[in-house]
Amino acid sequence: MNYIRRIIIIMCVIGYGLPTYAQTVTELMSKIDSAMELNSDITARVQLTQQRVNQGTRVLEMVYRRRDTADAFLIVMMAPEIDKGNGYLKSGDNFWMYRKNTRTFQHINRDESIGGTDANAGDFEQKKLIELYKPAKEGLDAIKKETLGRIPAYKFEIKAKSSTVKYPKKVYWVRQDNGLPLKEESYSLSGTLMATNYYLSYASIDNHFIVNRALFIDEFEKGNKTVMSLSEVSLKPIDASVFSKAYLENLSK
Amino acid sequence: MNPTIPLLSFRNLIRQRRKNLLLGAAIAFGTMTLIVATSFVAGITDTLFNRVIVYMTGHIELNMSENGSQYYSVHRRPELMKQLIERHITGIKEIREGVAVFGRGIGNGKSDNILMVGVPEKNNSLFTQYDVVNGDLDTFNNRDIRNPIVISESKARYLRLKVGDTLRVRLRTINGQQQSVIMNVVAIVKSTNMFLEMASYARLTDLKTMLGYQQSESGSLQIILENPSTARRQADRLHRALTSPPAWIQGSIQSAPVWVSSFKSDVSAVASLNSKIKVVDGNHALTKKTVLVGRAFAIDHGITVGSQVTITYPLFRSNTTASLDVVVTGLFEPRDDEIPQSVILIHPEIFFGAYYAHLPRLTSSSAPIIPCLSGLLVPEWILQDRSHTSEELKKKNQDLGRLKLKNAVLDVRTMEETASNVLTFDAALRTITYSAVALLFVIILIGIVNSLRMNIRERTREIGTMRAIGMQPRDIVNLFLYESLFLAVFSTMSGYILAIGVMRILSLIPIVTTTPIGIFLVNHHLYFLTRWDTVIINISLISFIVILTTYFPARAAAKLECVAALSHSEG
Numbered sequence: 168m169n170y171i172r173r174i175i176i177i178m179c180v181i182g183y184g185l186p187t188y189a190q191t192v193t194e195l196m197s198k199i200d201s202a203m204e205l206n207s208d209i210t211a212r213v214q215l216t217q218q219r220v221n222q223g224t225r226v227l228e229m230v231y232r233r234r235d236t237a238d239a240f241l242i243v244m245m246a247p248e249i250d251k252g253n254g255y256l257k258s259g260d261n262f263w264m265y266r267k268n269t270r271t272f273q274h275i276n277r278d279e280s281i282g283g284t285d286a287n288a289g290d291f292e293q294k295k296l297i298e299l300y301k302p303a304k305e306g307l308d309a310i311k312k313e314t315l316g317r318i319p320a321y322k323f324e325i326k327a328k329s330s331t332v333k334y335p336k337k338v339y340w341v342r343q344d345n346g347l348p349l350k351e352e353s354y355s356l357s358g359t360l361m362a363t364n365y366y367l368s369y370a371s372i373d374n375h376f377i378v379n380r381a382l383f384i385d386e387f388e389k390g391n392k393t394v395m396s397l398s399e400v401s402l403k404p405i406d407a408s409v410f411s412k413a414y415l416e417n418l419s420k
Numbered sequence: 421m422n423p424t425i426p427l428l429s430f431r432n433l434i435r436q437r438r439k440n441l442l443l444g445a446a447i448a449f450g451t452m453t454l455i456v457a458t459s460f461v462a463g464i465t466d467t468l469f470n471r472v473i474v475y476m477t478g479h480i481e482l483n484m485s486e487n488g489s490q491y492y493s494v495h496r497r498p499e500l501m502k503q504l505i506e507r508h509i510t511g512i513k514e515i516r517e518g519v520a521v522f523g524r525g526i527g528n529g530k531s532d533n534i535l536m537v538g539v540p541e542k543n544n545s546l547f548t549q550y551d552v553v554n555g556d557l558d559t560f561n562n563r564d565i566r567n568p569i570v571i572s573e574s575k576a577r578y579l580r581l582k583v584g585d586t587l588r589v590r591l592r593t594i595n596g597q598q599q600s601v602i603m604n605v606v607a608i609v610k611s612t613n614m615f616l617e618m619a620s621y622a623r624l625t626d627l628k629t630m631l632g633y634q635q636s637e638s639g640s641l642q643i644i645l646e647n648p649s650t651a652r653r654q655a656d657r658l659h660r661a662l663t664s665p666p667a668w669i670q671g672s673i674q675s676a677p678v679w680v681s682s683f684k685s686d687v688s689a690v691a692s693l694n695s696k697i698k699v700v701d702g703n704h705a706l707t708k709k710t711v712l713v714g715r716a717f718a719i720d721h722g723i724t725v726g727s728q729v730t731i732t733y734p735l736f737r738s739n740t741t742a743s744l745d746v747v748v749t750g751l752f753e754p755r756d757d758e759i760p761q762s763v764i765l766i767h768p769e770i771f772f773g774a775y776y777a778h779l780p781r782l783t784s785s786s787a788p789i790i791p792c793l794s795g796l797l798v799p800e801w802i803l804q805d806r807s808h809t810s811e812e813l814k815k816k817n818q819d820l821g822r823l824k825l826k827n828a829v830l831d832v833r834t835m836e837e838t839a840s841n842v843l844t845f846d847a848a849l850r851t852i853t854y855s856a857v858a859l860l861f862v863i864i865l866i867g868i869v870n871s872l873r874m875n876i877r878e879r880t881r882e883i884g885t886m887r888a889i890g891m892q893p894r895d896i897v898n899l900f901l902y903e904s905l906f907l908a909v910f911s912t913m914s915g916y917i918l919a920i921g922v923m924r925i926l927s928l929i930p931i932v933t934t935t936p937i938g939i940f941l942v943n944h945h946l947y948f949l950t951r952w953d954t955v956i957i958n959i960s961l962i963s964f965i966v967i968l969t970t971y972f973p974a975r976a977a978a979k980l981e982c983v984a985a986l987s988h989s990e991g
Contacts, residue, residue: 220531276490276821330595330632330777356593356632359600387590387600388524388531 192302192323198346200295208405220390239410252419267419300325319343360386429902444911450864451915457857459948477838478642479651492594498638511646519639523591527579538624555583555607569603571620576608593632651834659832666797669780671733680764682771682798702750714761715751734781742778756792772826801828810840876973884985893978900974908963923948
């Protein structure tokens with residue numbers, strides 16, 4: 168279930184839209200971390216259009232609710248019909264997968280594969296970029312000015328601080344005016360480009376910038392890509408009972 | 421012994437040719453059925469133990485996981501573990517390193533999941549289980565070829581690969597990092613068993629590098645036994661010997677020797693620890709950031725609460741040192757004289773982060789014995805309880821993931837738990853086979869017994885004649901016993917020859933299946949393993965039953981008076 172990870176990634180990119188005067192990579196990383204911090208709750212309807220080689224296109228719809236202060240999120244599948252009512256719940260260190268047909272919760276361990284994909288529960292742990300990565304270069308040439316499309320951007324490279332970080336190297340392009348990420352490349356241990364994420368557009372809600380359209384390209388398995396779009400975004404408080412097993416179970420009654 | 425009796429018996433056997441041929445055919449058929457069935461079951465067991473489980477998990481497996489990971493096993497000091505194994509396990513055929521990974525392979529325009537298994541160089545007896553379809557297995561050991569891979573014919577066909585092509589594989593390292601590698605296809609093979617077709621093979625050294633192991637480290641340790649049936653008993657014995665002492669780092673701060681260890685963080689252990697030491701300065705609560713230094717040592721070396729200290733320690737298998745930077749959160753005074761001032765106590769989260777990443781050198785004095793801290797310090801590994809079923813093992817692993825332990829966890833498993841599904845299937849198949857054979861054999865045996873009894877009854881008048889001309893009752897009994905013995909020997913031998921022929925014919929029939937039964941086939945054919953000891957037992961058993969069946973009616977007939985026997989009528 169790579170799509171869950173994609174949702175987490177995109178929902179993390181929620182910016183305040185402050186002008187960026189960053190001069191160092193560390194400052195730019197801190198800016199991204201700030202953008203990922205969300206003090207309020209968030210609810211959104213997410214649509215994912217997955218295109219996989221030899222498997223055609225698949226459209227998934229779900230409702231996503233997140234509360235960073237409790238390190239919790241809830242995903243409830245709405246489409247396709249076969250998955251409707253299934254869900255994923257994270258609360259602190261615990262991560263469960265709920266299957267409506269059997270009405271069962273399966274606890275997923277940190278390194279356990281989710282649905283046989285390369286995504287695992289550890290991917291959903293909230294860690295700051297600055298804790299996991301450090302600048303690959305220091306000095307003046309660490310940040311390059313480039314134009315991505317027509318948008319002026321800063322390009323910089325970061326490398327993992329420890330050998331336990333999923334992607335040992337990443338390259339970011341962030342907007343020069345407000346520091347919001349535009350593009351992100353992730354590299355494997357051997358230096359192969361594995362994935363590219365494009366953050367295509369942001370919407371402004373209650374002084375927050377929220378990515379409402381993104382493209383994820385699997386660079387390893389060419390032809391696999393996912394387009395994600397958000398709608399019905401709300402930053403209103405969510406009742407605490409939502410992030411519970413009982414809530415998820417009750418939805419399918 | 422009178423040689424006339426056996427000669428007479430043999431003549432009688434030939435004289436009653438038709439009757440004895442029919443009887444002999446029945447005995448031969450029974451023998452054949454028994455030999456074919458036992459050979460079939462022996463073949464299944466042999467396939468299972470020597471072609472499936474032995475490559476899957478070994479008969480006993482030692483799995484060491486870190487950070488609650490169930491994905492990889494990492495033995496940081498495999499040589500020490502092997503010493504323990506050799507000390508406590510008997511009849512070891514081999515100890516293998518189990519290094520394998522599931523990844524995503526990209527061939528020529530096609531992709532698929534791929535299981536890569538590490539195979540030691542120049543000792544790849546595994547390949548004897550395969551026929552080479554294309555390429556050369558010798559190139560697998562050629563160091564000039566980078567990342568060679570041997571793949572099965574079916575996988576090569578699906579990924580559209582041929583020898584000389586490259587296969588790109590995405591995988592996850594033991595630390596959870598994304599890795600991509602390019603493998604060179606050096607051989608395409610066809611396995612003798614469906615189970616083995618699932619795997620592709622890389623050099624063990626290459627696979628270790630790809631996955632982030634040091635070459636001196638190992639994946640799971642798989643023990644292959646001479647006698648697999650002893651696996652569970654031996655695993656239990658080994659388990660009892662694998663308790664780990666507390667993990668210590670023997671290092672130094674400012675050249676002053678220190679002993680660093682980690683305290684257990686559960687409530688009862690923390691309470692016990694607080695009764696052994698008294699935190700006199702700094703944070704009294706034991707948290708994930710706790711670093712406690714003896715007060716006297718701290719004063720001597722100018723260390724205060726909040727000081728950042730560097731602990732330097734020699735590395736295992738290396739002449740270099742590693743350093744662990746910690747911030748002191750408290751100073752303690754021992755309540756017990758056994759605790760030296762040079763002991764530093766650290767939370768497992770900090771301690772094991774350094775311990776496994778940079779394994780400390782073991783020296784004879786690296787583990788101070790402090791009885792009062794017994795049970796309060798964290799061991800190098802936690803030994804899991806033995807599980808006896810797959811369900812127990814699964815539950816144990818799930819619980820382990822939830823515990824989020826920082827230190828390594830060692831689990832001793834046997835094929836009974838790890839491959840219980842295969843073994844259950846095997847047991848069910850064996851039961852069905854033996855039940856069917858037993859039923860058939862009993863029906864045949866009743867027919868044989870009845871025929872033998874009738875035969876003797878029909879010949880009662882003949883017995884009377886022989887008694888009338890002076891033959892002793894004992895000779896009469898011997899005459900019939902010899903007849904039965906000859907009949908049994910000729911018939912069972914014929915049954916054996918017949919069984920060989922039937923097994924040969926059955927093993928020629930190709931069986932193409934994708935069901936689990938496929939793992940019991942060898943090269944898509946039934947596999948029979950005929951063991952001499954089993955054949956001898958089967959033949960002896962049938963011969964014994966035939967002779968025993970003859971003995972009692974022959975003895976009864978021999979005891980008859982001549983007149984009574986001569987006047988006996990079947991009418």
